[in-house]
Amino acid sequence: MNDRVCAMMPSEISDLEMKLRDAQLRPTKQRLALAELLYSRGNRHITAERLHSEAMEAGVAISLATIYNNLHQFTTAGLLREVVVDSSRSYFDTNVEPHHHFFHEETGSLEDIDKSDLTVANIPALPEGTEISSVDVIVRVNSRRN
Template identity: 50%
Template sequence: MTRPDHTDITTLLREAGLRPTRQRQALASLLFTGEDHHVSAEELHERAVRAQVPVSLATVYNTLHQFTRAGLLREVAVDGTKSYFDTDTSDHHHFYVEDDNHLMDIEGGQISVSGVPDAPDGMEVTFVDVVVRLRRSKDVPGARAPEAGEDD
């Protein structure tokens, strides 16, 4: 997916119904410039600090959730305490490498989900998210997950 350059960040935010504050623009630049990728709030906060963006971790969390509600990101929960945010909002699933806390895309169409029960009265199924958890095989010495950016 082609991502906007810095001049398009303001337009991206406005079209998503978000006011383009300085902090949103700075975080959006870090997220949406370049290739699609997965990022945790802590990782984005570290990137912001390195880029000299004055932003708190709480603001990063709030902004990521605002971007998710606006449809700019997709949240991928890997357990009850850890979530990643995916800049690729297309229909696809994920591998999660437990040993490395690393998320990788599974291209759309490679997993078929059937037998989803009917939603309770007054509810509707909006999405089925599959996260396939991986662990290094004890039989394969030196097996490793791709480095960040190799297969995000």
């Protein structure tokens, strides 16, 4: 593991361990290392492939399959939010509060839209026996072409 992960203060380790334990996830070395990579930079959007690259750069020996498994476990536990941009691309968002996104098609990056900046109205009648669990809006943007 890299010096940053190994040199974390005991209180930082405890915070990450607590975060995982509170989510009913066992705080293994790999999960703690992934949590450090995910949460040490504030809110962010990351793909499994990018997180795998960051883990390799940090000296964390972990397979891409294990990254995917852990990201999905973190999502199920409420620690991450999966944002599906299209059938071949998902991002994992460390900001789990309700909000929407701009998707920059040219760069492949996501940007948060504050929930107060977008109102969704005129939702059609729901199918019988259902309720809204969430509404996710992705606004796709490109550079202006003159």
